[in-house]
Amino acid sequence: MTSVLFVCMGNICRSPMAEGAFRAAVEEAGLQSSISIDSAGTIGYHAGSPPDPRAQETARKNKVDIGRQRSRKVTDRDFEKFDHILVMDHENLSDMLARCPKGFEDRISLFLTFAPDVPIDEMPDPYYGPSNQFDTCYAAAEKAAEGLLAHIKERHFPT
Numbered sequence: 001m002t003s004v005l006f007v008c009m010g011n012i013c014r015s016p017m018a019e020g021a022f023r024a025a026v027e028e029a030g031l032q033s034s035i036s037i038d039s040a041g042t043i044g045y046h047a048g049s050p051p052d053p054r055a056q057e058t059a060r061k062n063k064v065d066i067g068r069q070r071s072r073k074v075t076d077r078d079f080e081k082f083d084h085i086l087v088m089d090h091e092n093l094s095d096m097l098a099r100c101p102k103g104f105e106d107r108i109s110l111f112l113t114f115a116p117d118v119p120i121d122e123m124p125d126p127y128y129g130p131s132n133q134f135d136t137c138y139a140a141a142e143k144a145a146e147g148l149l150a151h152i153k154e155r156h157f158p159t
Helices: 014-028 053-061 090-099 132-156
Strands: 002-008 035-041 084-087 108-110
Touching (some): 002 014, 002 132, 014 035, 014 053, 053 132, 090 108
Parallel strands (some): 002 035, 002 084, 084 108
């Protein structure tokens, strides 16, 4: 089984939407029994909370339900447990690399590197921005989810 972890700061906006978009892509491909998916935050401030209502609404508009997700903080075990750790921005990348045990650094990358057509490399944090920023993030997450799934299929499920 291949495992994927999405990481942002609080795990209530970007990483839950990324998890939802990727889960939808995986289900559409029929690989849900072969790919384990989760999300977490670099801080534990929102631990146990559901995704931000605006993130849930944005996902729902895209026919994805993220309402059952609950925020959690990244653990030391996550570096060994997950084959792919996708972070939303350079700050998350720095935080995760600083915390990462030696030998697991290659598992961590920016999520939007899997969406080469998206003109940004960081997922903007929509929390304090206008509501349409959630739509922008979700659209980018869908594109990156497609690219990530193609990468995983090529690497782990060659035909």
